[in-house]
Amino acid sequence: MVARRLPDLAALDIVVTVARLGSMGAAARDLGISQQAVSARVRGLERELGVEIFIRSAGGVDVTANGMAVLEWANALVERAAQFMTGVDTLIDARHATLVVAASKTVAEYLVPRWITSLAHQSDVKISVRPMNSAEVIETVHQGDADLGFIESPGGTGDLTDTLVARDELVVVVAPGHPWSDGRTVDIAELAATPLIQREPGSGTRVTYEAALQDSGVSPAEPLIELRSVTAIRSSVLTSSGVAVLSRLSVDDDIEAGRLVRVEVAGLRMVRPLRAVWSSNIRLRGPARELLDIARQHGRPA
Numbered sequence: 001m002v003a004r005r006l007p008d009l010a011a012l013d014i015v016v017t018v019a020r021l022g023s024m025g026a027a028a029r030d031l032g033i034s035q036q037a038v039s040a041r042v043r044g045l046e047r048e049l050g051v052e053i054f055i056r057s058a059g060g061v062d063v064t065a066n067g068m069a070v071l072e073w074a075n076a077l078v079e080r081a082a083q084f085m086t087g088v089d090t091l092i093d094a095r096h097a098t099l100v101v102a103a104s105k106t107v108a109e110y111l112v113p114r115w116i117t118s119l120a121h122q123s124d125v126k127i128s129v130r131p132m133n134s135a136e137v138i139e140t141v142h143q144g145d146a147d148l149g150f151i152e153s154p155g156g157t158g159d160l161t162d163t164l165v166a167r168d169e170l171v172v173v174v175a176p177g178h179p180w181s182d183g184r185t186v187d188i189a190e191l192a193a194t195p196l197i198q199r200e201p202g203s204g205t206r207v208t209y210e211a212a213l214q215d216s217g218v219s220p221a222e223p224l225i226e227l228r229s230v231t232a233i234r235s236s237v238l239t240s241s242g243v244a245v246l247s248r249l250s251v252d253d254d255i256e257a258g259r260l261v262r263v264e265v266a267g268l269r270m271v272r273p274l275r276a277v278w279s280s281n282i283r284l285r286g287p288a289r290e291l292l293d294i295a296r297q298h299g300r301p302a
Contacts, residue, residue, distance in 0.1 A: 103149065174243050
């Protein structure tokens with residue numbers, strides 16, 4: 001025996017409404033559609049089921065004996081469908097009550113605070129921001145542990161949806177007094193041979209820097225030190241003779257104040273995309289969509 005398809009729930013809802021109100025016209029008014037549409041859906045369902053549900057008359061409709069059984073089952077299905085939608089709405093409301101954002105370190109420290117301040121003016125949602133490197137952001141969003149992510153690395157994002165929100169430039173910086181702080185242009189091979197104070201593997205900054213060197217035909221030296229935050233690297237450069245590659249977002253104020261010196265490297269410009277990522281299985285809505293729109297509007301191009 002070939003299994004039948006479940007009838008359209010909207011059609012079942014219509015026949016339940018017709019039976020409850022006693023006529024096609026009353027059901028049409030209750031549902032906000034035309035009487036012809038109601039009649040057509042009822043006839044279509046009767047043909048699909050092979051069961052006559054109503055006997056039409058000038059005064060309305062009467063339910064057939066077989067129709068009584070069909071309506072009992074249809075009413076149960078419609079009620080369960082309503083419970084299903086209520087449950088889904090509850091899940092969505094609970095998820096939107098706290099917006100979980102995973103963000104790469106640079107974005108989390110220098111852009112997300114501004115974005116969530118703007119969001120707070122238009123929504124009372126609670127926001128949890130989880131700083132991590134770009135590879136970890138992708139994994140966190142993929143696992144469903146964050147509603148929205150922001151990454152700073154080039155390359156693929158697996159099966160996640162991504163969109164550009166801004167561009168950022170990486171720059172080489174040293175403290176005043178370093179041999180490279182005299183204004184000269186450094187050769188890219190000299191930079192590549194110099195151990196840097198760097199982020200951990202998987203960070204967008206490190207991935208972008210290493211890719212830029214490889215595109216120029218040179219390989220980077222092993223790091224002098226690996227640190228897991230932009231702030232820690234910046235502090236280390238300020239107080240040592242080390243060299244680092246950092247986002248302009250994190251060092252522009254230091255360069256302008258003379259606390260750090262930007263080093264020009266011949267033939268090297270490192271501009272990277274800052275992207276939002278989210279699950280391809282969902283449609284962004286509510287606070288997550290609002291935060292994405294804010295990020296696009298206020299994102300800083302390089």
